[in-house]
Amino acid sequence: MGLKGGGRMEPAQVLYFGQHNRFEDGTDERKQFREAMHKELDKFLDQLTGVFEGERRETLAELSDMLTQKRGDFLGACLQHLLEERYSEALNKEESSCPHCGNPCRKRRDITKKLQTMQGPCQLKRPWFYCVSCGRGFVPVDTEAEISRREKQFDLQKRAIKLSAQLPFACASEEFEDLTGQTMSDHSMHDVFEEVGIHAVPEAVVPSEGEICKRIEQTSTGKWRPVLVVASDAAKLPTRPKAKRNARRGAGRYKDAKGFRIYLAGKGRLVHIASWHQIQPEEQFGADLALAASRIPQERVRIALLGDGADWLWKHMRACFPKGREVLDFYHCSEHVYEVAKVQYGEKSTEALEWVEATLCRLFYGEVGHVIAGLRRMKPKTAQAEELIRKLVAYLKEHRRRINYRALRLGGYPIGSGGIESANKFICHTRMKRSGAWWVKATGNLMLGIRCAIYNGTYDHVFDLYKRSSLSSAGEHRDC
Numbered sequence: 001m002g003l004k005g006g007g008r009m010e011p012a013q014v015l016y017f018g019q020h021n022r023f024e025d026g027t028d029e030r031k032q033f034r035e036a037m038h039k040e041l042d043k044f045l046d047q048l049t050g051v052f053e054g055e056r057r058e059t060l061a062e063l064s065d066m067l068t069q070k071r072g073d074f075l076g077a078c079l080q081h082l083l084e085e086r087y088s089e090a091l092n093k094e095e096s097s098c099p100h101c102g103n104p105c106r107k108r109r110d111i112t113k114k115l116q117t118m119q120g121p122c123q124l125k126r127p128w129f130y131c132v133s134c135g136r137g138f139v140p141v142d143t144e145a146e147i148s149r150r151e152k153q154f155d156l157q158k159r160a161i162k163l164s165a166q167l168p169f170a171c172a173s174e175e176f177e178d179l180t181g182q183t184m185s186d187h188s189m190h191d192v193f194e195e196v197g198i199h200a201v202p203e204a205v206v207p208s209e210g211e212i213c214k215r216i217e218q219t220s221t222g223k224w225r226p227v228l229v230v231a232s233d234a235a236k237l238p239t240r241p242k243a244k245r246n247a248r249r250g251a252g253r254y255k256d257a258k259g260f261r262i263y264l265a266g267k268g269r270l271v272h273i274a275s276w277h278q279i280q281p282e283e284q285f286g287a288d289l290a291l292a293a294s295r296i297p298q299e300r301v302r303i304a305l306l307g308d309g310a311d312w313l314w315k316h317m318r319a320c321f322p323k324g325r326e327v328l329d330f331y332h333c334s335e336h337v338y339e340v341a342k343v344q345y346g347e348k349s350t351e352a353l354e355w356v357e358a359t360l361c362r363l364f365y366g367e368v369g370h371v372i373a374g375l376r377r378m379k380p381k382t383a384q385a386e387e388l389i390r391k392l393v394a395y396l397k398e399h400r401r402r403i404n405y406r407a408l409r410l411g412g413y414p415i416g417s418g419g420i421e422s423a424n425k426f427i428c429h430t431r432m433k434r435s436g437a438w439w440v441k442a443t444g445n446l447m448l449g450i451r452c453a454i455y456n457g458t459y460d461h462v463f464d465l466y467k468r469s470s471l472s473s474a475g476e477h478r479d480c
């Protein structure tokens with residue numbers, strides 16, 4: 001054990017950095033690590049002292065940028081020393097059992113792998129084994145230290161993918177380099193993004209029952225059970241058919257991303273529970289909502305089901321939350337009222353405003369019958385007005401029992417799905433509706449999944465699933 005001239009460590013036979021060895025055997029190894037790092041620090045300082053030769057004095061920002069640029073080599077070397085020391089045993093193995101059949105295998109050769117991390121570049125020489133019976137090669141230390149088969153390591157991937165969920169890939173790649181000093185190409189981001197996205201399924205993206213209970217507990221105060229709002233909606237997303245790169249794209253069209261947002265309406269604040277949006281048929285929406293419902297202790301909350309006119313959405317919400325109180329979204333409802341006013345009385349006319357105000361006020365007090373009677377007495381000014389009035393009457397009749405806003409308000413229930421409107425804007429629109437962005441459905445859904453995970457606080461879990469699955473196959477790669 002000890003250091004050789006090159007400054008790189010020789011293998012230690014025992015792992016010494018663990019807490020329990022702190023005052024016993026670890027002293028020498030730590031001393032050696034410090035010495036090795038002092039040498040690296042000297043190299044780093046040599047690079048910095050160049051500034052004293054210049055004529056012009058650098059600004060603070062220039063000096064800071066210079067450090068950002070040069071620290072990678074130093075910290076990368078630091079990381080390499082740590083890895084070599086902590087995994088010295090695994091790195092020096094001559095024999096290892098095959099992860100598939102368990103047969104003992106001999107080391108064939110060492111393979112040096114380049115690693116890119118948040119700290120900077122480094123490399124690791126590790127033993128490669130080959131199982132004759134399975135016909136497979138494997139690198140045990142990669143599994144043990146969780147080393148990605150890619151050059152870009154998981155710490156870097158995790159942050160880059162999170163950024164690419166907020167910005168277009170090319171833009172995310174540029175910003176990532178600017179902010180971290182580390183690089184990841186947009187292609188590489190896109191590839192990893194797809195691999196991570198596969199794990200952003202509702203089972204992983206919707207928080208666990210334990211986590212949901214915790215949030216309910218935090219919101220519960222006094223004798224009233226908190227109101228849990230389930231709001232469903234659809235947002236139009238620009239999609240296009242899948243085409244090969246550089247091939248002519250097919251015509252794009254808008255498809256519905258169906259989604260729900262579940263939150264607790266606490267005193268003066270909303271506590272988010274789960275969002276889930278996908279471009280998918282309504283049956284799948286129903287299945288996903290049922291999964292979320294199964295994780296909610298429904299007897300511990302009062303449930304409000306918020307939606308607009310669409311039938312499919314009520315059907316599934318009722319099936320998943322049989323005790324939920326149905327509420328026609330006040331804002332959706334008022335939009336229909338405005339439409340009638342516009343064609344009947346003219347846009348922004350005083351008459352229109354007065355009629356809208358009176359009508360909404362009546363609806364707020366649950367006087368749906370009066371409003372319907374009033375609409376029937378109206379003399380439509382145009383054929384369009386006649387059609388819209390007829391539609392509004394039908395709409396109000398259909399949703400009559402979902403319109404009693406005053407009573408709902410008094411009971412502490414929300415009457416408008418401001419919640420889902422803003423979730424739709426945040427989850428769907430900000431990243432998905434950029435100009436010129438047309439999504440292939442599958443990719444669009446992966447993006448929606450990752451964005452929901454970030455919003456729900458389950459991104460770490462989703463990334464962890466990706467990491468596990470990628471590690472379980474990484475050891476088998478022959479070209480590592």
Ligand SMILES: [Zn+2]
Pocket residue numbers: 098099100101102103131132133134135
């Ligand atoms: Zn084997």
